[in-house]
Amino acid sequence: MAKPKKHGYGNVFVGFMFLGLGLGWLFGHLAAGLFIGMGLGFIAQDLLEGKERAATPASEPAAAPARHEPDLETVWARIEAHQGEPFRLALGQTFIYTVEGNAVVPSTTNVRIQKSQFAKALPHVPFQKVSDVPKDVFGPSYVYAILMDERIRDDDW
Structure with a gap:
């Protein structure tokens, strides 16, 4: 230009x-x-x-690069593939998780985070911090840690 x-x-x-x-x-x-x-x-x-x-005519703002909308099934397959591996919460605590049916079960808490919670969060990735995860998502710290991990992102966001 x-x-x-x-x-x-x-x-x-x-x-x-x-x-x-x-x-x-x-x-x-x-x-x-x-x-x-x-x-x-x-x-x-x-x-x-x-x-x-x-x-002088105002220059048009450059078009944002087309953002690839991550596919839930592709991301869920990655989540399943990496169960049992260590992940890290934003504050540094390490955890692993298992996938039981349509839920992620972290090792450090007695909750099940349903696949639907990842579906709610996925349109909003990438996140800069945990508080960027939508407020209606259950288990935002774990959802953030999993979705923002490079193994799950796989350069999609």
């Missing part, structure tokens, strides 16, 4: 600054003339650049 041509409006600022400096010297108020010239230079430069921005 070519860079837009940049005009030398910085010279407008410098020109007004020297004009103010000269007038200030002429009338015996050097500092006041300098500051007045600088102020006028900033204003003129902004007005000229503003006109250019208004005349």
